[in-house]
Amino acid sequence: GDSVTQMEGPVTLSEEAFLTINCTYTATGYPSLFWYVQYPGEGLQLLLKATKADDKGSNKGFEATYRKETTSFHLEKGSVQVSDSAVFFCALCPYNFNKFYFGSGTKLNVKP
Amino acid sequence: EAQVTQNPRYLITVTGKKLTVTCSQNMNHEYMSWYRQDPGLGLRQIYYSMNVEVTDKGDVPEGYKVSRKEKRNFPLILESPSPNQTSLYFCASAPSRESGRADEQYFGPGTRLTVT
Numbered sequence: 098g099d100s101v102t103q104m105e106g107p108v109t110l111s112e113e114a115f116l117t118i119n120c121t122y123t124a125t126g127y128p129s130l131f132w133y134v135q136y137p138g139e140g141l142q143l144l145l146k147a148t149k150a151d152d153k154g155s156n157k158g159f160e161a162t163y164r165k166e167t168t169s170f171h172l173e174k175g176s177v178q179v180s181d182s183a184v185f186f187c188a189l190c191p192y193n194f195n196k197f198y199f200g201s202g203t204k205l206n207v208k209p
Numbered sequence: 210e211a212q213v214t215q216n217p218r219y220l221i222t223v224t225g226k227k228l229t230v231t232c233s234q235n236m237n238h239e240y241m242s243w244y245r246q247d248p249g250l251g252l253r254q255i256y257y258s259m260n261v262e263v264t265d266k267g268d269v270p271e272g273y274k275v276s277r278k279e280k281r282n283f284p285l286i287l288e289s290p291s292p293n294q295t296s297l298y299f300c301a302s303a304p305s306r307e308s309g310r311a312d313e314q315y316f317g318p319g320t321r322l323t324v325t
Contacts, residue, residue: 194240195265
């Protein structure tokens with residue numbers, strides 16, 4: 098069945114460091130891929146998405162590219178800030194838009 | 210303000226005492242869903258609804274019921290809660306397929322449930 102696997106955390110970085118959070122998926126067909134962010138005490142917010150192979154989603158300095166050949170959707174940011182500290186979830190949605198599958202989440206701590 | 214609301218935000222109850230967590234959205238979304246979030250397991254889908262009177266099971270439906278009598282509301286019912294249902298619950302909604310954004314979910318703030 099469909100599933101998402103993402104790197105375990107927590108990830109601790111200093112401000113202005115480069116961020117990569119790995120995400121790989123298993124799915125039939127061509128799913129849409131997402132990164133959601135959860136700030137402390139809040140619900141999830143859509144950060145970015147990509148709907149087909151080689152698409153790049155981007156938002157707030159974060160980027161992720163839909164790689165069908167490696168079934169990956171790694172999240173990157175060139176220079177993290179303290180305000181980026183949150184839990185990040187990779188997710189997929191099959192082509193029929195009914196069920197959604199989430200990874201286990203990766204907590205990011207950014208220190209000044 | 211466009212939003213998904215959940216009530217209550219926090220609930221402590223005892224085993225076997227029926228409870229309902231309400232979810233309401235004001236965006237005229239067709240799709241609604243319930244998730245539970247547990248450490249190390251991420252979010253797991255409990256039930257979802259593609260439209261009024263249409264509901265279907267997610268990955269972890271056991272012990273839960275839902276109903277979708279109106280487009281804006283999607284309550285989650287625990288008929289006989291057990292301690293293994295202690296979790297953080299999220300409701301979400303998404304636009305129709307015709308909008309081209311049917312895969313973009315909007316999440317509520319969460320309900321932390323403790324069953325003793």
